[in-house]
Amino acid sequence: MPQYSDLLDNLERPFLDAVRNAIARRGLRQQDVANSMAAYGLVIHDTGISKSIATKGPRRALRLAEVLAIASILGIGLDDFIPPPIECPTCSGRPPQGFTCNQCGTARHT
Numbered sequence: 001m002p003q004y005s006d007l008l009d010n011l012e013r014p015f016l017d018a019v020r021n022a023i024a025r026r027g028l029r030q031q032d033v034a035n036s037m038a039a040y041g042l043v044i045h046d047t048g049i050s051k052s053i054a055t056k057g058p059r060r061a062l063r064l065a066e067v068l069a070i071a072s073i074l075g076i077g078l079d080d081f082i083p084p085p086i087e088c089p090t091c092s093g094r095p096p097q098g099f100t101c102n103q104c105g106t107a108r109h110t
């Protein structure tokens, strides 16, 4: 099973890097992002943004609604951050024809 540290490296870190890069590229202040998020009904202070995208120290976890709003505001496509599925050790993603893998639920009908 993947460890949390793997998830942080493979999922969160690239997204947070993209957020920081987009903010810098657009010359935005964190307050601008916080203001834009208010339009989505999300109350977050600029310090909250700062703590959420910090590279060091304890980080404030972003809620899903915040992730979606930030992605929309900054024009970041979330599809790029979805990792490929981890290969099932039982069926390797390819159960026998006509069977469903009991381990991962992958079905192969034809």
Ligand SMILES: [Zn+2]
Residues within 6 Å of the ligand: 088, 089, 090, 091, 092, 093, 094, 095, 101, 102, 103, 104, 105, 106
């Ligand atoms: Zn499987």
